[in-house]
Amino acid sequence: MKLTLLLPGLLxxxxxxxxxxxxxxxxxxxxxxxGQGARLERPAALSEMLAVPWRGxxxxxxxxxxxxxxxxxxxxDWLLADPVHLRVDRDRAxxxxxxVMSLSQAExxxxxxxxxxxxxEDGWRIHPLxxxxxxxxxxxxxxxxxxxxxxxxxxxxxxxxxxxxxGLDWSRLLNEAQMLLYTHPLNDAxxxxxxxxxxxxxxxxxxxxxxxxxxxxxxxADEDWLGLIAAEAGxxxxxxxxxxxxxxxxxxxxxxxxxxxxxxxxxxxxxxxGWRDALLRLERDWFxxxxxxxxxxxxxxxxxxxxxxxxxxxxxxxxxxxxxxxRPLPLSALY
Numbered sequence: 400m401k402l403t404l405l406l407p408g409l410l411x412x413x414x415x416x417x418x419x420x421x422x423x424x425x426x427x428x429x430x431x432x433x434g435q436g437a438r439l440e441r442p443a444a445l446s447e448m449l450a451v452p453w454r455g456x457x458x459x460x461x462x463x464x465x466x467x468x469x470x471x472x473x474x475x476d477w478l479l480a481d482p483v484h485l486r487v488d489r490d491r492a493x494x495x496x497x498x499v500m501s502l503s504q505a506e507x508x509x510x511x512x513x514x515x516x517x518x519x520e521d522g523w524r525i526h527p528l529x530x531x532x533x534x535x536x537x538x539x540x541x542x543x544x545x546x547x548x549x550x551x552x553x554x555x556x557x558x559x560x561x562x563x564x565x566g567l568d569w570s571r572l573l574n575e576a577q578m579l580l581y582t583h584p585l586n587d588a589x590x591x592x593x594x595x596x597x598x599x600x601x602x603x604x605x606x607x608x609x610x611x612x613x614x615x616x617x618x619x620a621d622e623d624w625l626g627l628i629a630a631e632a633g634x635x636x637x638x639x640x641x642x643x644x645x646x647x648x649x650x651x652x653x654x655x656x657x658x659x660x661x662x663x664x665x666x667x668x669x670x671x672x673g674w675r676d677a678l679l680r681l682e683r684d685w686f687x688x689x690x691x692x693x694x695x696x697x698x699x700x701x702x703x704x705x706x707x708x709x710x711x712x713x714x715x716x717x718x719x720x721x722x723x724x725x726r727p728l729p730l731s732a733l734y
Contacts, residue, residue: 401654401700407445408666409705417734420671428686430727436715446547448706452614453628457547459608468528479604480535481548482597491555497531500595504530509585517579543569545603553667576600620658642684693717
């Protein structure tokens with residue numbers, strides 16, 4: 400059995416203090432895997448790492464979702480327009496997604512209706528399919544490119560502004576939308592309850608659908624947009640198991656691709672203590688039993704990938720564990 404393990408957030412995303420954040424972490428199983436496997440530097444954005452197994456990207460997601468929702472996907476252009484919260488921090492604006500907000504469908508419908516009235520002359524039509532997932536239908540081509548939402552969460556949005564022919568036009572329209580949302584009574588009520596306001600939209604997932612293809616392995620992942628791609632490619636996407644014991648039972652000895660996102664949010668939001676705690680849980684529930692399974696031959700080989708500016712790919716086979724001259728490698732040494 401071959402296992403490909405994608406670990407968003409395994410590497411601290413700010414390399415300048417990564418070694419300090421890792422200091423003192425005792426993770427013997429992960430250190431053994433890192434030290435005895437073959438490591439390659441593979442810098443990659445999160446969306447890129449997750450989409451590569453399907454031989455595609457996040458482009459075309461909006462049109463795919465529109466078609467699956469029974470909307471006229473072939474008419475006009477489509478973008479995902481997900482509700483987000485922008486927080487100004489000194490000289491930058493940081494992005495938080497719906498994962499840190501509680502938004503009802505009624506609230507989503509009300510905000511979308513306000514935006515639709517305001518931007519009707521610009522050819523906008525927002526469809527809030529779910530509280531966390533909105534679609535923007537356009538009469539004309541967007542003529543711009545946008546950063547996928549997974550790559551912008553926790554980052555300075557000024558580094559991810561719309562680009563291309565109409566990039567400046569889209570920046571202006573989004574600023575206008577932000578002012579409209581900022582003054583919306585619904586957001587006043589949310590803030591009065593101590594909840595984050597929905598003060599912006601994040602546009603992404605536009606363009607034509609690529610020819611997504613199913614990986615050779617069975618797939619375990621919780622990311623909703625990966626589930627959309629998997630369904631389109633004809634490969635069911637199973638929920639990621641809670642721990643390695645549950646995974647090995649469900650895998651049934653078949654080659655598998657597993658996405659574990661336990662570290663993702665803490666890494667994106669730079670929550671150092673939460674990230675360290677999640678790493679220790681992964682050591683107990685995943686890395687230690689995974690190392691044991693490699694030793695016992697229940698898994699023949701492991702490929703581990705992590706995203707970020709210092710992204711890596713680790714390949715290790717059972718025989719590599721006999722290379723006694725290769726020492727365990729602390730996570731801090733990767734920085």
